[in-house]
Amino acid sequence: MSEETSRRYRDRTVFGPFAEAHPEEVRAVEDEIGRPLPPDYLAFLRVANGGLLNYAVRIPPGADGDILVFSTLYRLGRNAKGVYGRATLLGAYRSLPGTVFAEAFSAQGIAADSLLPIACDGGDNQLFLDLSPGGGGRILAFVFGLPAWTGTPRATGCGVLADGFHDYLDTLFIDEESAEWTWEYYVGDAAPEDPWRQAVEEWLDQGLPGWRTRPWAPR
Structure with a gap:
């Protein structure tokens, strides 16, 4: 694997x-x-x-x-x-x-x-x-x-x-519910250099423009 x-x-x-x-x-x-x-x-x-x-x-x-x-x-x-x-x-x-x-x-x-x-x-x-x-x-x-x-x-x-x-x-x-679930499941409070956080951010950047303005997104 x-x-x-x-x-x-x-x-x-x-x-x-x-x-x-x-x-x-x-x-x-x-x-x-x-x-x-x-x-x-x-x-x-x-x-x-x-x-x-x-x-x-x-x-x-x-x-x-x-x-x-x-x-x-x-x-x-x-x-x-x-x-x-x-x-x-x-x-x-x-x-x-x-x-x-x-x-x-x-x-x-x-x-x-x-x-x-x-x-x-x-x-x-x-x-x-x-x-x-x-x-x-x-x-x-x-x-x-x-x-x-x-x-x-x-x-x-x-x-x-x-x-x-x-x-x-x-x-x-990418729908809103899946975006929030994926962020919480893979990222949570992970640091910016975490590879899973980087992968999810790239996925969202490419498929859900403006996602960083969502309530669940990092600030």
Whole structure:
């Protein structure tokens, strides 16, 4: 595992730690699924395998969509215990049949064995690669509805977020809640020379202009 604080990919910051994307693990995923990984997603794995992508996306796409953050990236290869756990690509793929995700996408004509879970929001909402013959590597999401007491009307559903992984990255943005959480989690009262503080400041400078005026920002 690399203990680097962050890496950059297509103007997006991914926070570490990172694992090496071994070619044999790429082959293991592709052999089990029976399809190659899309080139754009594979290029991303070679730069930032694992880690956190603390950017938001709107679901459904558009100004009125709900804001979600699929920050937890599933890693290629085994976990720290040497197994394909639920936060690994193969582990998540193997656990998909029979789930509510598989049933929902099957109703839309997308078989579970052509879906690769690639990230989650830290909860139950998940992000998928559509590797079906007509999917072309689309990015799909499954989002659970919210109870009425939240005051946010959102039903359980699934749908297309982007035509490919690079297109998905292009839709991402830093929302206020994620910015504050990331600052408090990684930085807190850390000194200006702390590497995590420097990484988070760079991330905010690039994605949230004017963030230093926020109440939670350093003075």
